[in-house]
Amino acid sequence: MTVSVHTDGPVAFVEIDNPPVNAASFAVRAGLMEALAQTEADAAVRAVVLLCAGRTFVAGADVREFGKPPAAPLLPDVVLALEGARKPWIAALHGTALGGGLEIALGCAYRVAVPEAKMGLPEVTLGLLPGAGGTVRLPRLVGPVAALNIMASGKPVGAARALELGLIDAVLEGDLRAAARAFALDIAEADKPVLLNARDVPAFDAEVLHQRIAAIRAKARGQNSPEAVCEAVVNATRMGAEEALAAERALFLRLKDDPQSRALRHIFFAERSVGKSLAAGEALPSEHIGVVGGGTMGAGIAAAALLAGFCVTMIERNAEAVAAGHARVVEVLGGGLKRGVLTEDAHARCLEAFSGSDEYGALASADLVIEAVFEYMDVKHAVFKALDAVVKPEAVLATNTSYLDVGMIAKAVRKPSRVIGLHFFSPAHIMKLLELVIPPGADPDAVATGAALGKRLGKVTVPSGVCDGFIGNRIMSAYRRACEYMIEDGALPAEVDQAMRGFGFPMGIFEMQDLAGLDISWAMRKRQAATRDPAQRYVDIADQLCEQGRFGRKTGRGWYLYDGKTAQVDPEVTALIEATSARKGITRVSMSGDAIMGRILDVMQAEGRAILAEGIAARAEDIDVVMVNGYGFPRWRGGPMFMASEGAEI
Numbered sequence: 259m260t261v262s263v264h265t266d267g268p269v270a271f272v273e274i275d276n277p278p279v280n281a282a283s284f285a286v287r288a289g290l291m292e293a294l295a296q297t298e299a300d301a302a303v304r305a306v307v308l309l310c311a312g313r314t315f316v317a318g319a320d321v322r323e324f325g326k327p328p329a330a331p332l333l334p335d336v337v338l339a340l341e342g343a344r345k346p347w348i349a350a351l352h353g354t355a356l357g358g359g360l361e362i363a364l365g366c367a368y369r370v371a372v373p374e375a376k377m378g379l380p381e382v383t384l385g386l387l388p389g390a391g392g393t394v395r396l397p398r399l400v401g402p403v404a405a406l407n408i409m410a411s412g413k414p415v416g417a418a419r420a421l422e423l424g425l426i427d428a429v430l431e432g433d434l435r436a437a438a439r440a441f442a443l444d445i446a447e448a449d450k451p452v453l454l455n456a457r458d459v460p461a462f463d464a465e466v467l468h469q470r471i472a473a474i475r476a477k478a479r480g481q482n483s484p485e486a487v488c489e490a491v492v493n494a495t496r497m498g499a500e501e502a503l504a505a506e507r508a509l510f511l512r513l514k515d516d517p518q519s520r521a522l523r524h525i526f527f528a529e530r531s532v533g534k535s536l537a538a539g540e541a542l543p544s545e546h547i548g549v550v551g552g553g554t555m556g557a558g559i560a561a562a563a564l565l566a567g568f569c570v571t572m573i574e575r576n577a578e579a580v581a582a583g584h585a586r587v588v589e590v591l592g593g594g595l596k597r598g599v600l601t602e603d604a605h606a607r608c609l610e611a612f613s614g615s616d617e618y619g620a621l622a623s624a625d626l627v628i629e630a631v632f633e634y635m636d637v638k639h640a641v642f643k644a645l646d647a648v649v650k651p652e653a654v655l656a657t658n659t660s661y662l663d664v665g666m667i668a669k670a671v672r673k674p675s676r677v678i679g680l681h682f683f684s685p686a687h688i689m690k691l692l693e694l695v696i697p698p699g700a701d702p703d704a705v706a707t708g709a710a711l712g713k714r715l716g717k718v719t720v721p722s723g724v725c726d727g728f729i730g731n732r733i734m735s736a737y738r739r740a741c742e743y744m745i746e747d748g749a750l751p752a753e754v755d756q757a758m759r760g761f762g763f764p765m766g767i768f769e770m771q772d773l774a775g776l777d778i779s780w781a782m783r784k785r786q787a788a789t790r791d792p793a794q795r796y797v798d799i800a801d802q803l804c805e806q807g808r809f810g811r812k813t814g815r816g817w818y819l820y821d822g823k824t825a826q827v828d829p830e831v832t833a834l835i836e837a838t839s840a841r842k843g844i845t846r847v848s849m850s851g852d853a854i855m856g857r858i859l860d861v862m863q864a865e866g867r868a869i870l871a872e873g874i875a876a877r878a879e880d881i882d883v884v885m886v887n888g889y890g891f892p893r894w895r896g897g898p899m900f901m902a903s904e905g906a907e908i
């Protein structure tokens with residue numbers, strides 16, 4: 259039975275059991291209606307506790323049903339019916355009460371939760387808005403500003419905060435069933451609270467609400483659902499509940515059919531199914547992580563591992579570099595403490611679990627070592643040789659190389675099958691993406707160990723074969739080259755950047771290069787000059803900029819001119835670009851934003867198809883997951899390969 263009813267004296271327990279996350283699928287909705295009828299009819303029942311089996315309270319509507327015709331009873335009607343119950347229902351929350359799950363709880367007279375429970379309305383992240391009364395009931399319960407923050411961010415709040423907000427009535431320690439029963443007995447004789455629908459929205463500061471709405475609009479970058487959430491909250495403040503519920507329904511149905519929601523649902527499921535085929539190997543238990551290199555990436559990786567509860571030893575070249583690497587990690591952790599994402603205790607634990615050394619012997623007990631030293635094959639070989647001499651025979655060795663051949667790096671050790679690539683993105687403790695690079699002949703257990711690490715770090719881990727740049731950097735190199743061709747052919751950097759922003763990227767490719775610094779890729783191009791295919795078109799504009807000391811933001815000049823943080827178009831750069839086109843005999847032809855973005859997308863998709871054909875990526879959706887999580891591709895467009903499969907226009 260998906261929904262069962264057990265009575266225990268005057269308290270009835272209605273239990274939902276719909277693994278894995280108790281989504282409110284048809285059987286749950288129908289079961290709740292039956293349970294309602296049964297408990298209303300049973301004269302002995304004075305109060306009803308609604309709870310869930312398994313790991314969580316209802317985590318939302320069943321997203322898999324969204325592509326199908328809706329089957330009654332619909333969730334909004336179920337929530338209305340629960341709200342109309344004569345007996346008090348108490349939603350007893352554990353795990354994650356999300357979306358339609360929280361809306362069910364809002365239909366109950368009371369909500370109680372275990373201290374670890376989380377509650378949220380994440381529909382916006384699926385291109386939707388809460389569609390079962392959440393936009394109407396939550397503002398009436400916690401006020402429109404707090405409700406807007408919850409709905410527009412999509413982020414859950416913890417039980418303590420939910421109690422502060424008035425979202426729940428009590429935090430219950432100990433066994434939830436027993437504690438909820440005691441709570442039910444306490445309130446069974448009391449009058450039922452006024453229905454949320456019958457309440458007015460509590461007093462609020464209209465100016466603050468408008469400021470929040472303006473900020474949400476500014477951040478939406480073309481995504482429709484945040485705007486709909488704002489509209490619904492304004493409706494909740496201006497309309498009676500019935501009218502506001504009807505307006506919510508209309509907005510929900512419109513968004514459900516919006517291609518943006520299809521795209522977001524595609525990414526949601528793609529992220530959850532990525533790498534499932536890697537289950538072949540057995541992950542080795544890992545608690546002690548070694549990181550070699552304490553620069554930008556090494557420090558970020560070390561911080562990520564510490565935050566996930568690992569013990570970390572960092573190796574650097576000498577005592578001075580150890581101190582510098584140590585300081586970087588301490589700074590990242592301190593930032594977490596300052597922002598309140600890390601408690602004092604957790605911060606202290608991280609520091610205690612962290613050590614640095616310039617002796618490889620300190621890695622003798624490490625289960626997994628991640629190398630993040632300079633991007634030169636000979637430096638990597640030296641590091642792996644040194645590691646091979648000291649680490650346990652079963653330890654997994656990983657490289658964070660951006661472009662080098664992981665199989666070649668592996669040749670430095672006696673058992674190359676223990677070497678994998680773990681390609682993190684900067685800042686490594688924040689960015690969600692991790693490419694798990696699998697060289698031919700890699701031990702499945704080493705691969706599984708890398709995948710398990712990714713999971714524990716909370717990363718979206720995408721398997722990739724070995725090629726220059728793996729999945730993401732290879733595609734980025736291809737479209738960056740296309741952008742360089744376009745500026746030589748007639749577009750200007752600001753036009754390319756504007757086209758990318760207009761499409762939904764947080765920034766364009768030239769702004770991004772200015773931010774990262776032009777000197778590093780210049781150094782790489784100089785190294786590669788001897789081996790470059792002379793038949794391939796080469797644009798030297800970036801080299802000319804670097805020769806003038808224009809390394810981007812850090813030097814105040816790059817593709818743009820910087821006044822503090824503001825970028826301005828620099829006529830000198832425009833002149834340099836035009837002169838380059840003239841030198842090469844190219845007649846410049848201007849391009850529209852759509853033509854520019856169309857070209858970028860074509861190149862991404864063509865490179866993606868090549869990557870699939872070569873078996874570098876296992877599935878087209880893996881490429882989408884990489885581009886969305888590592889390269890700023892707008893999530894609500896679903897990724898380049900999804901757009902190609904849908905024949906989607908810009």
Ligand code: 3HC
Pocket residue numbers: 278279281314317318319320321322333354356357358359361380381384386387388389390392527530531
């Ligand atoms: N519908 C259908 N399937 C879902 C689902 C949902 N709402 N949420 C999760 N699943 C599935 C996943 O696809 C996965 O399936 P698989 O095992 O076959 O791959 C399985 O449940 C487990 O999910 P996770 O791997 O994500 O498990 P975690 O433990 O890491 O996370 C979670 C659990 C926090 C609940 C996370 O799954 C999640 O955030 N789910 C989505 C929550 C959500 O967006 N809810 C709102 C839905 S829209 C809605 O409710 C509309 C309403 O307003 C009308």
Ligand code: NAI
Pocket residue numbers: 550551552553554555556573574575579583629630631632633637640641658659660661681682683684
């Ligand atoms: P970085 O220059 O900031 O740091 C490299 C660190 O390695 C330095 O602190 C240096 O002292 C140390 N080091 C050099 N040789 C060493 C050795 N033999 N033993 C111990 N330590 C040694 O470089 P960054 O940016 O952290 O890059 C490191 C690696 O990560 C490179 O392979 C790079 O391609 C890759 N990477 C970089 C990304 C980025 O955005 N910066 C993103 C993803 C990967």
